[in-house]
Each structure stands twice: as C-alpha cells, then as structure tokens.
Amino acid sequence: MANGNSSIISGYDEKRLAHVKRRESWVAFILFLASLSTLLTVFSIIVILVTESLPFFKTVSIIDFLTQKEWTPLFDQAQYGILPLISGTLTTTWVAMLIALPSGIIIAAYLSEFIRPSLREIIKPLLEIFAAIPTVVYGYFALLFVTPVLQKFFPELPGFNMFSAGIVMGFMIIPYVSSLVEDAMRSVSKEVREASFALGASKLETTFKVVLPAASSGIIAALILSISRALGETMIVAIAAGMQPQIAFSPFQAAQTLTAFIVQVSLGDAPHGSIGYQSIYVAGLTLFCMTLILNLIGFYFRKQAQSK
Template sequence: MSKKNQLRKLSEFTSADHPVRRMRRLKERVIEFILFLAAASSVLVTVGIVGILVMESIPFFETVTLKEFLTDTEWTPLFENAHYGILPLINGTFLTTMIALIVAIPLGTIAAAFLSEYVRPGVREVLKPILEMLAAVPTVVYGYFALLFVTPLLQKVIPSLGGFNVLSAGLVMGVMIIPYVSSLSEDAMRSVPGHLREASFAVGASRMQTAFRVVIPAAFSGITSAYVLGISRAFGETMVVAIAAGMQPNLTLNPTEPAATITAFIVQVSLGDLPHGSIGFRSIYVAGLSLLILTLCFNIIGLWLRKKFQEKE
C-alpha cells in the first residue's frame, strides 16, 4: 500500500464521522451520564433528607416557640406536662462526645504515629487491618460491652456509680472511634515527604522528636479531617448511648449520672406507638434536624481549620 493510501485511510479513521469514533463518543457520553447520576444521587438524597426534616419540623414550631425550644431545661415531649427544651439532649450529646474524644484523639494519634514512623511496612500491613477491625464490630455489641463489662469495672473504682451512666458510654465510644482517627491520621502522616524526616534526623532529632515535632505538624491538615470524622461519628452514635447511658434527659455535666443524647431519644420515641402528626412524633424530626445542624457546624469548622493549616504548610 502506498504512503498516500495509508495517509488517506488514517485520515478517514481519525475523522469525526468514522463509525468507530462515533461509537467511542457514544460510550463516553453514556459513562459520563452514569457518573453524573451517581454523583447527583448523593446530592438528591441529602436534599430529600433535609427537606423532610424541615417540613416535619415546621408544624412543631407552630406549637412550640423557638425560645422555649432553645432555653427550656427540660425535655419531656411524651409526658402529660410536656416540656420541649432541647438543652438536655444537646448536653448529653456533647458530654458523651467529649469523653469519647478524650480517649480517641490521643490514642488514635499515638497509634497513627506508631504505625507511620516506628513499625516496618510488613508489620504495618498486618497491624493496621487488625486495628481497623474495631470499626467492624456492631455498635450494639459495644453498648452491651459498656453496660455489662465497663460499668461494673468502673463501679469498683467509683462505688456510687449507677448502672446507667455517661462515663462508661463515652469511654467505649472513644475506643470505638479510634480506628477512624488512627487510620486517616496514619495516611496523612505517610504522605509527608521523606526529606523532612531526613532533615530532622540530620540535625540529631530522635525518632520520637521527628514524629511529634515534624511529621504530625506537617500532616495536621489531614489529621484535622480525621478528628472531624471522629467527632461526627461520636455525635451520630446511637446504640452505645441508648444502652449504656440510660436514655434519661438530664441537664448535667456529671459523667457519673445517666443522660440521653439526641440519637438515643430518636430511638426511644421510634419504638413507641405515637400517632403520626402528633407533637411527640414530630419531636423526632426536630431532634434529627438539630443533630444535622450541629454536625454541619462541626464539619464547617473542620474544613476551615484544614484550609487554615494547609495555607500555613
């Protein structure tokens, strides 16, 4: 075949009207459409959830004023003398989350530093999946573990501790979210360029000094994301607090007393036989909307902190 014919066939093949190219464009458009549907579905589901929460909450606030909802110190929407103050539920949610973070953030960060800076790659590939298996344990198992094992142990140290308390629920929640903190933090630490470690070793720093004064500060934007995920996970935890904390709305900062979180209240009311459209039934959606707003605020703060640390880096 002459060179002229070869060029002619090549130009025909590369032409936009060639059947092969048309079929390729069609396949690409189909794939793009499928990917668009996959991306849009998550947005539509989120919008749908928010829409339902807002629509069901509007009739609630037609009966209960926003001031009463935010300032009343009692939450008894199912009682005859009903009170609709969300503060006890927010207090219980924050209290259990703080206890969980006191456990999860230090232990998760130390575990991430150990996996990233101390162990050999082969050992890391074994230890990391074992640590991440904690996230695969059903939360109801953690709940009964807190109630039947951790609480009796704490009662030996604190004899006045009741069977239901925030302390045991928070401690077990902290253990439960360690994998979320450690896994993402370890990934962020491993992404730190090796020349930073080499420079630190070159000036005489030890491995520990390098890990905590060089690697962790350099990876702190990614570590912040791990902390935000841990906070969101603790905020949304249901079964541990529902089983171990007592599900009693109580405005207190004493972790040895029982309390209820927003998620625990939703579980408690969902198990009842409330008529649809009643004020007690709508309180489920109001509690869910409050939890959504709180989680959104923490995510926004986390994104702001991550951006701030990235700019410093």
C-alpha cells in the same frame, strides 16, 4: 490512496473520533447521575427533616425550644427544651474524644513511623476489626462490663452513666482516628523526613516535631469526622447512658442523648402526626445542624491548611 494511508497512520479518522466523543459524553453523563444521586439523597433528607419539624415549631416557640431546661415531650405536662439532650450528646462525645484522639494519634504515629512492615500487616486488620463490631455489642459491653469495673473505683457511679458509654464509644472510634491520621502522616514526603534526620533529629523528634505538624490538616479532618461519628452514635448511649433527659455536664451521671431519644420514641408507639412523633424529627434536625456546623468548621480548616 496515499491520503487514506496517511490518515490511518496518524490515527485521524473522523468517524472513529466522533464515536469516541459520543462514548465519552455518555460516560460523563452516567458519572454525573451517580454523583447527583448522593446529592439528591442528602437534599431529600434535609427537606424531610425540615418539613416534618415545621409543625412542631407551630406548637412550641423556637425560644422555648432552645432555652427551656426540661425535655418531656411524651408527658401530659410536656416540656420542650432541647438543652438536656444536647448536654447528654456533648458530654458523651467529649469523653469519647478524650479517649479516641490521643490514643488514635499515638497508634497512627506508631503505625506510620515505627512499626516493622510485617507487623503492620497484622496490626492494621486487627484494628479494623474494632470498627466491625456491631455497636449494640459495644453498648452491652459498656453496661455489663465497663460500668461494674468503674464502680469499683467510683462507688457512687450509677448503673447507667455517660462515663462508661463515652469511654467505650471512644474505643470504638480509635480505628477511625488512627487510620485517618496514619494516612495523613504517611503522605508526608520522604524528603521532609530526610531533612529532619539530616539535621541530627531522632526518629521520635522527627515524628512529633515534623511529621505530625505536617499532617495537621489530616488530624483536623480526623477530629471532625470522629466527633461527627460520636455525636451520631446511637446504640451505645441508648443502652449504657440511661434514658433520663437532664442537663448534665458531668459524665458520672445518667442522661439521654439526641440519638437515644430518637430510639426511645421510635420503639414506642407515638401516633403519626402527634407532637411526640414530630419531636423525633426535631431531635434529628438538631443533630444534623450540629454535625453540619462541625463539618463547616472542618472545611474551613482544610481550606486554611491548603492555602498555606
């Protein structure tokens, strides 16, 4: 009897413990399945991209694919050089990053260090609305508003061009950059800020000489994520950048991106198994490789930042 009482008080009850253990292992298993599902999704996407691309490379040699300067897979005299699509993708991306990175960091610095808390409650949701606008709306905004405005300053600018597509894409990405950088800045400890102020630094000096450098890993993460976002962006470039695959590194030209090409072929009626159909997967695989490399670089930098 005494023994039974003490076991209740100490909470030691073998049956109950066994039950808790069983429940824990079930929950752990369900959590494992949930995380497995994302892994499986990614894995199957890779498998499909690779298997659907393989037949393409039976017709076209990898060397031609990577070095030829024309991309006309749907023509009778088909050429399969991926460089034009890559150049279009990279050009729209750097224009977008030129807009998004500086403004995103400045907005983040303002939101994190300078703004009144009451005002932040208004500005942050407004910024998030930027991210909620459908990209097709951005696309027509670029084509029908930004391009005509730019043509007033650059009369030679063609109606379809990568400049206005890149600029509008940059504006679309600003909220991604600013929110990631702001999170990184706000996670910088109060103590480090106080140390800077205590040495006589102003708010501006503290923000740009201490807080921003301390948040550099977050800034690199923001950079990588937003570049991936820009590389993969589809509607804006499909609508406003034109559909001419040509090697173009000046944004004042029309060009086609990898994503825009996929849209073009998907909308047409390339028969299943044809080389045109396979070329979508090849373009997709190329894009995937680009973002994968980027993420690996980002991963490396994050590791570096953590080890410091």
